[in-house]
Amino acid sequence: MVKATWNGAVIAESGETVMVEGNHYFPRGSVNDEFLLPSDRTTECVWKGTAHYYSLQVAGERNADAAWYYPNPSHDAGNIRGHVAFWNGVTVGD
Template sequence: MTDRPRKQPGPDHPITVTPTGERVVVVVAGRVVADTDNALSLREATYPAVPYVPLADVDRTLLERTGTRTYCPYKGEASYYSIPLGGERSVDAVWEYPAPYDAVAQIKDHVAFYPDRVDSITIG
């Protein structure tokens, strides 16, 4: 892990984390998996903003940790959860950075959801 590149956000690859300022609700198979007024929006370079929901506002009984891991040189190592009630579509639907790099430290104890692996992510 120490041989992985570690990069700082900057003008060529900006990353900002700000309060979303709106309610975020995530639904899978008719069940509310997450409901919060405290989400953070992570904007990275030219990618669309991603809402990060506090784990405290997620129904963790609906999540199942998987062995999947990925690495981002700007954010750190991500781990994943599936949402079994969503079936195959919801495998590895949720990710978190348990020990995010300093530039995105605010997303610690937050998770994000792949929009195509849940029924809906409503913001507003």
């Protein structure tokens, strides 16, 4: 079981993450919606496509653009469709 935690809260937990480039991508259904805030940020990956972001809000503190996902990944990255990954101070591990 892999967990993503930040500011004392479990943001996501799953035994079925997908590893890509050293990042655990959690199935979207394993991510706790109460901590997610929409973000306008997008970035481009040459082989995965356009990443969209969420900010996290836990106990009154905000972590801007700390989660990302690919709503329409390239064919080569199709295994991360419907998954979310974390960075920017979010601890991911067992």
